[in-house]
Amino acid sequence: MHELGIIVHVMRTVEEIAAENNLTEIRSVTCEIGEVSGVVPEYMTDCWGYARSRLELLKDSELKIEIIPGVTMCEDCGKTYSTVQYAKICPHCGSSATYLLEGNGFSIKEIEGA
Numbered sequence: 001m002h003e004l005g006i007i008v009h010v011m012r013t014v015e016e017i018a019a020e021n022n023l024t025e026i027r028s029v030t031c032e033i034g035e036v037s038g039v040v041p042e043y044m045t046d047c048w049g050y051a052r053s054r055l056e057l058l059k060d061s062e063l064k065i066e067i068i069p070g071v072t073m074c075e076d077c078g079k080t081y082s083t084v085q086y087a088k089i090c091p092h093c094g095s096s097a098t099y100l101l102e103g104n105g106f107s108i109k110e111i112e113g114a
Contacts, residue, residue, distance in 0.1 A: 003043035006106065007051045011058065014111055018057055023113035028062040030110040034103040036070035036083055064110075070103030 014026055033039050048063040070083030074090035075097040081090060088098055 002038075003040060004047045004051070006039065007044065007047040010108060011051055011055060013108060015055070015057060017111055018113060021113070024057070025114045026058050026061045027112040027114065028064055028110075029058075029108060029112075030064040030066060032066045032068050032105070032107045032109045034068045034070065034105045036100070036103045037106055038104075039106055041065045041067065066109065068103050068105065071101045072098050073101045074098050 010029060010031065014029055017023075018026060031044070033041055033044070044065060045063055052058040052061055052063075071080050072083040072086070072088070072090075073080050074093060074095050076095035077090060077093040079090065079092045080101060081092065083100060083103055085091075088096055090096075090098055
C-alpha cells in the first residue's frame, strides 16, 4: 500500500506550507489523483484518517479527492479518447500508436487553513 507513503509526503508538505504561512489549523487538503495513476482513492482516505490523528495541525481536517480522467492521444488520427475504456488501441481508427496525455499524476491542488 503505497498510499500511506503518499499521505506521509502530503502531510510533510502541508506542515511546511502551514509553517511558512503561519497557519495553526488545516481544514482541508484537496488532492488530484489520476484515474490511471495506480493510487486508490479509498486507501488514501483510510490512510488520511489514521495519519491526521497523529498531527495536531491536521486533526480535524478533511481530505478531498478529485479524479483526473485518463486521456490517450492517437498519433495516427489525432483524436483523444478515454484511456480506461479503450486502453492502448484507438477506438476511432484502431491504431496502437497512442500515448497517455493525462490521468497518471498526483498533486496537491489546494490547502484550506486558518
